[in-house]
Amino acid sequence: MGKVVIVTTGGTIAMVKEREGVVPYDKGNILISEIPELRDIPGLDKIELYEFANIPSPHMTPADMWRLSKLVDEILEDEEVAGVVVTHGTDTLEETSYFLDLTLKSEKPVVCTAAMRNIGELGTDGPRNVLSSVRTVLSPQAYGMGVMVCLNDEIHAAREVTKTYTSNVATFDSPGYGPLGIVDEDVVIFNRKSLTRERILTDKIEEKVALIKTFTGDNGSVLKAAAQMGYRGIVLEGFGRGNVPPDVADAVGEVIKMGIPVVITSRCFKGRVYPVYAYKGGGADLRKMGAIMSEHPIGQKAKIKLMIVMGKTTDIEEIRTYFERTIKRRTIEHG
Template structure:
C-alpha cells in the first residue's frame, strides 16, 4: 500500500521525479567495493602540528565524490587507517583474504583499495600474486592530502570506479591507477616524492588511460602469475650493495634468522668481492640470496665474470630477479619460500 501511494504521488508530481527515478536507477547501478587502508588520501592537516595525519574513513572519502553515486552503488570496508609505511607482511595476507572474500560476492563487480603511495606498488603486487578472483582490483592513493585545495584523491577514486566498469577491465590483474594512468601491479613503481604524476611502468609502459569520455586499454601484462597465499610469511631481508660494502649486513641477516636475502646490486647485478664472499657463505648455509638491480630499467643478469660480477654470483648459487625491483623481488620471495627454497624452482618463478 505504501509503495503504491509513493508511486501515485511521484506520477502526479507531488514528490517529483526524484523518488521514482532514484529508486529505479539505484536498483540498476552496478556494485563496487571500496576497501580503505589509510594513507595520504585519508589524511588531513592536524590543527596543532599542521602536519598531515590519518583523519578520514573510507565512508568519508566516498562521500567526498558525489559523482560516484551516479555510476555505482558503493560498499565500503574499513580495513585499517594507517600510513602505508606501516603496511607489510604482517598486514598483507589479511588484506588479500579480505579482498578475496569481498570479490566472492556475485553482486560485486570489482574492488578499489585506498592506500598510501609509499608502499602502494608493493601491496598491489602482493595482491596480484595472491588474489584468486579475476574481477578488477584497482589500488589508488593520493600525493596530496585531503586538506589541500587541489587534492588528487577524489579524482583518482572516481577514475578507479570508471575503470572497473569499463570493457576490458576483467582479467587485467591488479592495477595502480593515479593521475588517469593505469599501471600493472608487477611493473609499476613510484618515481617522484610529491608530484601527482609519480607512478609509471618504465619500459613496459602503462596498460591504459582513464580519459574524459571513456577508459582506453592499450595492453595487458603478459608476465602475471598467481601463487597460493602461504599460511605464514617468512622473514626476507633486503640488503643494499654500496661502495665499500664489507658483507657484514648479509652475514648479520643470515645469523639473526633471515630465511632469504634480497641484495640490491649495481647494474646487471654486480657487487664487490667482499659482498660476493658473504653471499657465497650464506648460500652454503642454506639461505637463498636473490640478486636484484637498483637501476630503474633493465634486468639483473649474470653477465660479468670478475669476483662479485653476476656470473660469479650465479656460480655461487644466487637467484636473479630479472626486471623486478628489489622490493618486489622480496615480495615474490615472501610468497614462494614457504613452498620451496630450491634454487632452480625459485629461479623459474622469477623468470616467469
Template sequence: MKTVVLLTTGGTIASKRNPKTGLLISGALTGKELSSMCELPNDLTVDVQSLFQISSNQMTFQLLLELKEKIEDVFKDKAVDGIVVTHGTDTLEETAYFLDLTIADERPVVVTGSQRAPTEIGSDAFLNIRQAILAASNDHLKGIGTTVLFNEKILSARYIKKVHASNLDGFRVNGYGNLGTVDREEVHLYQRPVQRELHSNVVELPSVDIIPTYLGGDGRFIRAAVTSGAKGIVIEGAGRGHVPPLAVDEIRNAINQGVVVLLTTRADEGLVKVVYEFEGSVEHLLQQGVLLGRDYDSKKARIKLATLLAAKYNKEEIQMLFNQ
C-alpha cells in the same frame, strides 16, 4: 547496476591535518568519512568498507595477508563487479604487486592513493578514487590481475614504481606496464599482459630483506640478515648485478645456511646477466648459488621471493619463475 566495493586502508588519501601541529595524519579518515567527501559515480553502487587506518609505512606482511583475505571474502559475493583498494602511496607498489600475485579472482582489483590530502589545494584524492571505481567496474579489466589507477593512468602492478615523493604524477612504469587510461569518465584499456602469474596457496610470508650494495661496501648487513632469521635476501647489485668483493663470503655463508639469495640491479632498467668474470661478478655469484632477479625492482623482487617461499617452491623453481 554494477557494484564496486571500496576498501580503504589509510594513506594521505584518507588523511586529516592535525590543527595543533599543522601536519597530516595519514589514515585519520574512515572509509565512510572519505567517501562522503567524494563525488562518487551515481550510476553504480559503491559499498564502502574501512579495513585499516594507517600510513602505508606501517604496512606489514601480516596486514598484506589480512587485506588479501578480505578481498577474497568480498569476492565471495557474486554481485560484486570489482574492488578498489585505497592505500598510502609510499608502499602502494608493494601491496599492489602482492595482490597481483595472489588474488585468483578474474574480477578487477584496482589500487589507488593520492599524493595530496583531500583537504589540500589541487588534491588528486577525489579524481583518483572516482577513476579507480570506474576502472574496477569495467569488464575489460577482467583477468588482467591487480592494477593501479594513478593520475588518469591504468598501470601494471608488476612494473609500477613511485618515482616522485610529492608530484601528482608520482608513479611510472619503465618501458612496459602502461595498460590504459581513464579520460574523465571513459576507461580505455589498450594493452593486456601476455601472462598472469598467480600463487594462491600463500598463508604466511617469511622474512626477506633487501640489501643494497655500494662502492666500498662489505657483507656486514648480509650477516646481520642471516643471524636475525631472514629466509631470503635480495642483494641489489650494481650494473649487471655486481657486488663488492668483500660481500661475497657473506653471500656464500648465507646460501650455505639455507637462505635463498636473489640478485637484482640498482640500475632503474635492464637485466641482471652474466657478462664479466671478476670477484663479485654475476658469474662468480652464480658459482656461490645466487639466483638472478632479471629486471625486477628490488622491492618487487622481495615481495615475489617471499610469496614463492611461502608457496614452498624450491630454488630451481624460484629461478624459473623469475626467468619468465
C-alpha cells in the same frame, strides 16, 4: 550493472593537516565513498565501503597484506560484486598491489589507488583518483588484467609500477613498460595488456625476508648480519646487471651455504638482471655460487615475490624457477 566495494587502508588519501603535521583523519575513510560524482557513473549499481585499516602505508606489514588479500578474495566471491578498489598510502602501494596481484584467485578487476595530497589540501587528488579507479573497475576490458594501480588518470600494472617522485601527483610510473591505459573523463581506454603477470597461490607466506642494497666499499657485513639475525631469505640489490663488490660476493657464498636463498636484483629501473660478468662479484660469478637472478630488477617487488614463493617452498633450486624464467638453464656449480 555492478556493485563496487571500496576497501580502505588509510594513507594520505585519508589524512588531514594539523598543527603538528599531516596525520590520519578519523573520518577520512568515510569521506571516500561520499564523492558526489560516484553516483553518476554508468553501470554502477552500488558502492560499499569496507574499512580494513586507517594507517600510514609505512606501517603496512606483510601480515597486513596477507590479511588484505584474503579479504579481497572473499569480497570478490560475491556474484554481485563487479570489482574492488583499494585505497592505500603511496609509500608502499606498489608492494601491496603486487602482493595482491600474485596471490588473488579471482580475475575480477582490482584497482589500487591513493593520493599525494591530503583531503584538506588545495588541489587534493584523492577524490579524482577514486572516481577514475571505480570507472576502471567497471570497464569490461578490466577483467583479467590483474591488479592495477590508478592515479593521475593513468592505469598501471601492479608488477610494473613504482613510485618515482616524493611529492608530485604524477609520481607513479612503469619504467620500461609504460601505462596499461588511461582514464579520459568518463572513458577508460586500455592500450595494452601486461604479458609478464603471474599468480602464485599459497597457503602461507614467509615474512622474514630482508632487502639489502649494496654500495661501493661494501664489505658484506650487512648481508651476513641479516642472515645471523634470522632472516630466511634475502634480496640483494646490486649494480647494473646485478654485480656486487668482491667482499659482498664472498658473503653471498657464505649465506647460500647456510641454506638461505639470495635473490639478486639491480638498482636500475629498466632491463633485467642477467649472469653476464664472470669476474668476482659479477652476476655470472654470483649465480655460479647458487644466487638467484631476479629478472624483474626492482628490489621491493622481488622481496614481495620471495615472501610468497617461500610460502610454497624453501628449496633454492625450486625458488629459482620462479625468478629465472628466461635465463638459459645451465648446470650451476655451487662454490
